[in-house]
Amino acid sequence: MNKRKIDDLDLKILNIIQSDGKVSNAEIARQVGKAPSAVLERVRKLRKRGVIRGYECIVDHKALGRGLTAFTSVNADEAVGSASIGDRLAQFPEVLEVHYTAGRDSYLVKVRVEDTEALQGVLAKFGAVPGVRDTNSTIVLTTVKESRVIPLDIESED
Missing domain, CATH: 1.10.10.10 (Winged helix-like DNA-binding domain superfamily/Winged helix DNA-binding domain)
Structure with missing residues (x-):
C-alpha cells in the first residue's frame, strides 16, 4: 500500500x-x-491505496431475527497455530468479528444470533475447532453505541 x-x-x-x-x-x-x-x-x-476498502449496507439485526449479540472470549492452544484457529472461527456465518488479543484469552469474537439456544449451537461449533480449549460468553443486554466510523480530525486552517 x-x-x-x-x-x-x-x-x-x-x-x-x-x-x-x-x-x-x-x-x-x-x-x-x-x-x-x-x-x-x-x-x-x-x-x-486501500484506504477505502469497500461499502456496506447496515441492516437492523433485530428486524432480521438476530436479536442476541454476544462477545465470546476464546482460549486457544497456541501450539495448534493461532492463525488457523482464528480463520476457522471467522468462517461461521454467525460470527461478525474475530480479534486476536493479548491477555488470558486468545480471541474476542462478536456473535449475532436469534436466541440463547442458537448461541449454544455456535459455542458447540467453536468447541469443535481443533485447539479451542474453552469459551466464555457475555450476552449484550442493550447496545449503547455501535459504529464502524473512524473518527477523522481535520486540522483547522488558522
Whole structure:
C-alpha cells in the first residue's frame, strides 16, 4: 500500500463517505468545494491505496431475527497455530468479528444470533475447532453505541 500522506481534503471526503456510503460524487464535491472530477479522482486513489476498502449496507439485526449479540472470549492452544484457529472461527456465518488479543484469552469474537439456544449451537461449533480449549460468553443486554466510523480530525486552517 502506498504510504502517501492523507491530507485534509481526503479526510473531508472520507468523513462524508463514512456518514453516507451512497452519497453522490456531485454531493461530495459540493460539500468540499471542489470539481466532481477532482473528487472522483481522489476517491479512486483512496480505493486503490486501500484506504477505502469497500461499502456496506447496515441492516437492523433485530428486524432480521438476530436479536442476541454476544462477545465470546476464546482460549486457544497456541501450539495448534493461532492463525488457523482464528480463520476457522471467522468462517461461521454467525460470527461478525474475530480479534486476536493479548491477555488470558486468545480471541474476542462478536456473535449475532436469534436466541440463547442458537448461541449454544455456535459455542458447540467453536468447541469443535481443533485447539479451542474453552469459551466464555457475555450476552449484550442493550447496545449503547455501535459504529464502524473512524473518527477523522481535520486540522483547522488558522
